[in-house]
Amino acid sequence: MRQIAGIDFEAPSLEVARALVGVIVLVDGVGGRIVETEAYDAEDPASHSHGGLSARNASMFGPPGHAYVYLSYGIHWCLNLVCREAGHGAGVLVRALEPTAGIAVMRQRRGVTDERLLCSGPGKVGQALGISRAHDGLPLDHPPFELQPGSSAHVVVTGVRIGISKAQDRPWRFGLAGSAFVSRRF
DNA sequence: CTTTCGATGATCT
DNA sequence: GATCATCGAAAGG
Numbered sequence: 417m418r419q420i421a422g423i424d425f426e427a428p429s430l431e432v433a434r435a436l437v438g439v440i441v442l443v444d445g446v447g448g449r450i451v452e453t454e455a456y457d458a459e460d461p462a463s464h465s466h467g468g469l470s471a472r473n474a475s476m477f478g479p480p481g482h483a484y485v486y487l488s489y490g491i492h493w494c495l496n497l498v499c500r501e502a503g504h505g506a507g508v509l510v511r512a513l514e515p516t517a518g519i520a521v522m523r524q525r526r527g528v529t530d531e532r533l534l535c536s537g538p539g540k541v542g543q544a545l546g547i548s549r550a551h552d553g554l555p556l557d558h559p560p561f562e563l564q565p566g567s568s569a570h571v572v573v574t575g576v577r578i579g580i581s582k583a584q585d586r587p588w589r590f591g592l593a594g595s596a597f598v599s600r601r602f
Numbered sequence: 603c604t605t606t607c608g609a610t611g612a613t614c615t
Numbered sequence: 616g617a618t619c620a621t622c623g624a625a626a627g628g
Contacts, residue, residue: 454620462620472613489621490611496620509620539621579620599621 420556421563425480425499429455429506432499433590436508438566443545444559446518448535449566450510451592452599454577456496458505461582465505475553476505483561485542485552492539493547497556511538511578511589514597537599575602 419425423435433455441447456463456476464486465476475484476498484496484507500506513535515522522534522544535541556563571593576584578600591598 456620464620467614470613486620487610487612489609489619491609492621494620511620537621577620581619 420481422565423563425497425556426501427499429457429499429508430588432497433508433588434572436497436510437572437590437592438568438570440516440564440566441510441513441545441556442517442562442564443547443551444518445562446521447545448513448516448597449592450512451514451595451597452510452512453590454509454511455588455590456507456509457500460586460588462577462580462584462586463505463507465507469505473505476507477503478553479555481556483551483554483556485547485549487549488539493542493549494538495542495545495547495551509538510541512536512591512595512597512599513541513544514592514595515544532596536597540599573602 433453436450436453439450458465464473469477479502480499482498484498488494495510496507498507515531515534535544573591573593574587575589577589591602
């Protein structure tokens with residue numbers, strides 16, 4: 417069982433995406449609590465893994481519990497957490513964090529001071545955490561990554577995914593109810 | 603408040 | 616050559 421911070425990364429992406437809400441993710445000690453995720457799967461037309469293995473998505477077909485990092489729109493680095501069994505091609509996009517650690521560093525990297533704007537979107541998360549191609553494929557249970565279990569009970573809300581042109585109807589977006597740090601209201 | 607649009611480059615057909 | 620799991624600024628109501 418590939419379990420990190422109480423998360424079974426061999427589970428389907430829908431389950432992992434829901435379970436990750438509340439978990440703390442750090443890169444070199446900088447990060448926060450996950451408040452928004454999206455699930456992607458190989459049988460999902462919106463997923464980068466749809467259509468099979470390629471150079472870009474190779475990490476999605478690697479072992480679960482590792483990172484899949486890609487460059488979005490030529491500008492933004494986005495962080496996914498690979499799940500399900502190796503070779504399947506499933507993952508969870510980390511869309512937003514509630515900053516808890518290294519906030520000064522994140523303010524400097526982002527160029528803004530409002531904590532609600534530091535990690536409220538997948539591109540912002542990448543910039544705030546210093547994510548780059550170098551993080552693609554790295555295991556989540558070793559430095560620079562660190563995952564910590566979520567502390568208290570909380571309510572998870574769902575919605576349709578954002579910014580995709582295929583399979584737009586699937587409610588595969590998950591968020592922490594009432595959080596002020598999500599990319600968009602649910 | 604909302605919608606529109608440019609930036610910018612890897613990836614895929 | 617078209618598309619893209621985005622963001623921020625600008626323009627419009």
